[in-house]
Amino acid sequence: MRKKMFLSACAIVFLVIGGIACRRAQKQDGIRIGAILSLTGRGSQYGKASLQGIQIAVDEVNKAGGIQGRKIDLVVEDSLSEAKNAVTAYQKLLDVDKVCAVIGPILSDEVLAVAPEANRRQVLILAPAAGTDKIATAGPWVFRNRESANLQSIAVAKLLLKQPQPPRLGILYSTTANAISYKDALLEALGQEKDLAVIQESFAEGQTDFKTILIKVKVASPSYVFVAGLAPEIARVLVQAREIDLKTKWLSTAGAYDQKLLEIAGASAEGLVFGLPALDISNLASPAGKLDAKLRKQFNSSIDMFSANAYDAIHLIAKAAMASGLEPDLIRSGLLKIKDFPGAGGTTTFVNPGTVIKPIVLMIVHEGKFSALYPPPKDHK
Numbered sequence: 001m002r003k004k005m006f007l008s009a010c011a012i013v014f015l016v017i018g019g020i021a022c023r024r025a026q027k028q029d030g031i032r033i034g035a036i037l038s039l040t041g042r043g044s045q046y047g048k049a050s051l052q053g054i055q056i057a058v059d060e061v062n063k064a065g066g067i068q069g070r071k072i073d074l075v076v077e078d079s080l081s082e083a084k085n086a087v088t089a090y091q092k093l094l095d096v097d098k099v100c101a102v103i104g105p106i107l108s109d110e111v112l113a114v115a116p117e118a119n120r121r122q123v124l125i126l127a128p129a130a131g132t133d134k135i136a137t138a139g140p141w142v143f144r145n146r147e148s149a150n151l152q153s154i155a156v157a158k159l160l161l162k163q164p165q166p167p168r169l170g171i172l173y174s175t176t177a178n179a180i181s182y183k184d185a186l187l188e189a190l191g192q193e194k195d196l197a198v199i200q201e202s203f204a205e206g207q208t209d210f211k212t213i214l215i216k217v218k219v220a221s222p223s224y225v226f227v228a229g230l231a232p233e234i235a236r237v238l239v240q241a242r243e244i245d246l247k248t249k250w251l252s253t254a255g256a257y258d259q260k261l262l263e264i265a266g267a268s269a270e271g272l273v274f275g276l277p278a279l280d281i282s283n284l285a286s287p288a289g290k291l292d293a294k295l296r297k298q299f300n301s302s303i304d305m306f307s308a309n310a311y312d313a314i315h316l317i318a319k320a321a322m323a324s325g326l327e328p329d330l331i332r333s334g335l336l337k338i339k340d341f342p343g344a345g346g347t348t349t350f351v352n353p354g355t356v357i358k359p360i361v362l363m364i365v366h367e368g369k370f371s372a373l374y375p376p377p378k379d380h381k
Helices: 002-031 042-061 082-096 107-121 133-137 149-161 178-197 211-220 229-243 259-269 287-298 305-324 328-336
Strands: 030-035 073-077 125-127 143-146 170-172 197-203 225-228 249-252 273-279 341-343 346-353 353-359 360-366 369-372
Touching: 030 305, 042 073, 042 229, 042 287, 042 305, 073 082, 082 107, 082 197, 107 125, 107 133, 107 143, 107 178, 125 305, 133 178, 143 353, 149 178, 149 249, 149 273, 149 360, 170 178, 170 211, 178 197, 197 211, 197 249, 211 229, 225 229, 229 249, 229 259, 259 353, 273 305, 305 328, 305 346, 328 346
Parallel strands: 030 073, 125 143, 170 197, 170 225, 225 249, 249 273
Antiparallel strands: 273 360, 341 346, 346 353, 360 369
């Protein structure tokens, strides 16, 4: 009994000391916010886009006077797109840099790996890109301002169910937590029609040769194939499907929304449809329109889900800290109070730490570019 009481006391002291260290760091150095990003490795295209959005947001907040008069001091760690490195980066950000909140990690398996540590240390992480449904129940200190994978899968399922003839569906998915969530959510959204899936095949993360499973898919003769994975994987699936003359219509996830997919797949990507949070760049005065203009000017890039959500993450933390306070627990409580935040990544409302509500649109690759499916291009049927 004494041992248990001693351990509990130590845990309380540990958390109090952590909070004091955080407050001292803020007094001396401004507001330290950490970022764990996949700047190299398999998720580098998402991590680099996220960093651009974060840098623009930090500059905006600091130019506006900072948070309660203190400027944001950003500390960035590269996870190398590996879960174990993400955990080490989180520990370093708390123990060495004394940050009071962390943006990231980027990939779903990284977020799930860091989650136990974040809940133990009670300094929140705010994931801008990870889609797995498991994040919704990962704990009270695990936040996400990206919609769960199930919302995109629901949009794709509705498209399938609207077809005049029941489609034959093939499903290809990576063995990552994110891709599995997309697959499971799609089958759940199909409900009683889940038997439309005539073939399901998984592939290893980072796989480059898909012809063996694509031949199986061709034999099953699906009218639609849904593929969930990272952009390079999706692109190679499309290219190799065309090489074996697999004729079908392709569906995917927000992971397809990457210029690298267009570069690798070329004409093979034509007609690909996928779900995406609504980004209103047609209105130059909208948050998305303004961010897109800044990205083009500063980085010669354009807005995507990753830069937009990471940009919003900084502004969400700033809004929470301005309203509630600078300590980790106050930032957390402040985030939970945010409703209908007009972000670049869409209007954001926190249902719980790991769940937000956002509108979803369907996108299509048309003439080598990403376009909104509705209204569809004139020659799309």
